[in-house]
Amino acid sequence: MIFTGKVFKYRDDVNTDEIIPARYLNTSDPKELAKHTMEDIDKDFMKKMKPGDIIVGEKNFGCGSSREHAPIAIKEAGVSCVIAKSFARIFYRNSFNMGLPILENPKAVDGISSGDLVEVDTVKGEIRNKTTGKTFAVAPYPVFMQELIKAGGLIKYVAKNNR
Amino acid sequence: MGMTITEKILAAHAGKKEVRPGDLIWAKLDIALGNDITAPIAISEFRNSGAGKVWDKNKVVLVPDHFTPNKDIMSAEQSKILRDFSREQKLKFYFEVGEVGVEHALLPEKGIVTSGDAVIGADSHTCTYGALGAFSTGVGSTDLAAAMISGKVWLKVPEAMKFVFEGKLSKWVSGKDLILKIIGDIGVDGALYRSMEFTGEAIRSLSMESRLSMCNMAIEAGGKNGIIEPDEITKRYLKGRSIRKPVFYSSDKDAKYVSVTEYDASKLEPMVAFPHLPSNTRPISKVGKVRIDQVVIGSCTNGRIEDMRIAAKLMKGKKVAPYVRTLIIPATQAIFKQMIKEGLMEVFVDCGAAVSTPTCGPCLGGHMGILAAGERALATTNRNFVGRMGSPKAEVYLANPAVAAATAIFGRIASPEEL
Numbered sequence: 001m002i003f004t005g006k007v008f009k010y011r012d013d014v015n016t017d018e019i020i021p022a023r024y025l026n027t028s029d030p031k032e033l034a035k036h037t038m039e040d041i042d043k044d045f046m047k048k049m050k051p052g053d054i055i056v057g058e059k060n061f062g063c064g065s066s067r068e069h070a071p072i073a074i075k076e077a078g079v080s081c082v083i084a085k086s087f088a089r090i091f092y093r094n095s096f097n098m099g100l101p102i103l104e105n106p107k108a109v110d111g112i113s114s115g116d117l118v119e120v121d122t123v124k125g126e127i128r129n130k131t132t133g134k135t136f137a138v139a140p141y142p143v144f145m146q147e148l149i150k151a152g153g154l155i156k157y158v159a160k161n162n163r
Numbered sequence: 164m165g166m167t168i169t170e171k172i173l174a175a176h177a178g179k180k181e182v183r184p185g186d187l188i189w190a191k192l193d194i195a196l197g198n199d200i201t202a203p204i205a206i207s208e209f210r211n212s213g214a215g216k217v218w219d220k221n222k223v224v225l226v227p228d229h230f231t232p233n234k235d236i237m238s239a240e241q242s243k244i245l246r247d248f249s250r251e252q253k254l255k256f257y258f259e260v261g262e263v264g265v266e267h268a269l270l271p272e273k274g275i276v277t278s279g280d281a282v283i284g285a286d287s288h289t290c291t292y293g294a295l296g297a298f299s300t301g302v303g304s305t306d307l308a309a310a311m312i313s314g315k316v317w318l319k320v321p322e323a324m325k326f327v328f329e330g331k332l333s334k335w336v337s338g339k340d341l342i343l344k345i346i347g348d349i350g351v352d353g354a355l356y357r358s359m360e361f362t363g364e365a366i367r368s369l370s371m372e373s374r375l376s377m378c379n380m381a382i383e384a385g386g387k388n389g390i391i392e393p394d395e396i397t398k399r400y401l402k403g404r405s406i407r408k409p410v411f412y413s414s415d416k417d418a419k420y421v422s423v424t425e426y427d428a429s430k431l432e433p434m435v436a437f438p439h440l441p442s443n444t445r446p447i448s449k450v451g452k453v454r455i456d457q458v459v460i461g462s463c464t465n466g467r468i469e470d471m472r473i474a475a476k477l478m479k480g481k482k483v484a485p486y487v488r489t490l491i492i493p494a495t496q497a498i499f500k501q502m503i504k505e506g507l508m509e510v511f512v513d514c515g516a517a518v519s520t521p522t523c524g525p526c527l528g529g530h531m532g533i534l535a536a537g538e539r540a541l542a543t544t545n546r547n548f549v550g551r552m553g554s555p556k557a558e559v560y561l562a563n564p565a566v567a568a569a570t571a572i573f574g575r576i577a578s579p580e581e582l
């Protein structure tokens with residue numbers, strides 16, 4: 001898959017309360033959740049972003065609660081992928097399990113600024129900063145996780161292998 | 164080479180003789196947990212998968228504790244999804260309002276989780292049960308759905324960090340302070356993807372309540388699980404409680420750790436985490452003057468009977484400071500009842516505190532004590548992120564129940580020594 005979008009870059013330790021505040025968790029409707037994506041770290045995120053845009057975080061992106069509402073909101077908002085130096089454990093597995101592309105790459109994060117135009121090629125394993133012309137290689141997922149992707153996600157894999 | 168307690172539990176649940184950090188395994192689960200925020204998504208994924216029945220109706224546990232008693236129509240709809248599903252699937256462990264408590268206080272109390280278990284919960288503080296010598300970790304709704312279908316979870320075996328507390332704790336220093344101290348030292352991602360093992364003389368003399376609140380916050384350092392080897396205190400706690408036979412594991416002497424950190428427990432003070440990260444800690448003696456508008460004593464971290472006893476002892480015969488709202492939230496109905504029996508309710512009401520039925524409520528900024536812009540709260544909860552207890556312009560400070568009680572009386576962050 002290839003994504004191209006404008007970058008919204010944030011600091012270390014962006015937590016799930018900032019991505020989707022608990023006050024909106026009285027629903028699990030993706031459309032409702034998406035309206036408030038990133039609201040407590042960037043109030044106008046949803047006004048500024050366009051489908052396909054990319055979120056970049058520093059260290060420990062998605063820390064805090066286990067709410068899958070966080071990757072759901074980000075995905076439903078139309079964000080194409082999230083790049084960070086590291087992800088909090090539960091956010092990482094949630095995004096993976098539900099199919100939001102996330103890439104861990106400290107060098108790329110250092111080489112990208114807010115507003116840059118970035119292209120991500122998940123097949124080739126490349127992050128290209130079109131604004132600066134720099135390219136970064138991304139490590140592929142472990143084989144085990146690729147199998148889950150091939151099966152069409154965790155639930156499909158489990159449903160099939162459980163029979 | 165030896166294995167840690169976490170590795171041993173994971174190996175046993177993966178049907179392997181041994182596992183090593185980095186191994187990707189499928190682990191069989193003893194319990195899979197969801198709440199009124201995370202379970203609705205899991206239930207919908209469960210239904211979409213075409214699975215008819217849950218893998219084991221005695222092992223899927225649903226606890227509607229976050230927005231209950233339901234705060235509005237939308238949250239009532241979420242709870243209803245849990246209720247209907249529990250009825251349909253004949254789940255043994257579904258807790259209606261009136262029986263419900265904060266999940267991570269409720270499950271240990273009811274003996275639903277025990278030593279040697281492998282547990283996942285679609286709630287980040289599922290790591291709490293490590294205090295019992297179980298492997299337990301937080302996951303998301305899709306993982307919960309997969310577990311409801313298969314009884315299994317995929318896991319990467321974590322590397323382990325060991326934290327050793329030797330010496331005796333001073334008065335007013337509890338498990339909460341030890342874990343805040345660690346998080347302050349290593350940061351909110353200091354244990355990312357790792358297991359945190361707590362040991363040493365001071366840990367062995369900690370009450371089960373204090374151990375639970377310590378393991379509860381392993382996630383605030385990014386940890387996959389927090390764990391304490393079972394001992395006599397564990398066995399006494401589990402006796403007559405566990406619904407399964409506990410299995411007691413301990414770490415081998417030659418088990419491998421990526422780091423071993425030693426603390427002199429006798430030198431530690433109560434800790435306070437300043438806004439807006441649990442790692443932003445200071446010892447109580449270095450806090451300075453911080454005025455407070457609201458005090459919350461409760462949650463899965465510090466809403467247990469020991470916490471209530473400590474707070475009541477300090478607040479007895481005193482009055483909450485003017486213009487300070489003090490909210491006392493016992494984490495379960497059994498604790499609520501015990502508080503009545505011991506006369507703690509009377510103490511709290513007399514000093515001007517509001518006592519609530521068990522709920523997560525303000526801990527996550529859900530309901531029952533939301534902050535306005537510019538307000539400050541001191542809470543015995545576990546997270547103080549921006550907006551966690553209401554307005555994104557409010558501030559939350561974290562501390563143990565003794566500090567919270569003193570703070571309620573003085574209207575500023577205070578040490579219990581001042582009372």
Ligand code: SF4
Nearest residue numbers: 265462463523526527
């Ligand atoms: S008390 Fe707070 S931290 Fe614990 S489960 Fe409830 S919302 Fe989460």
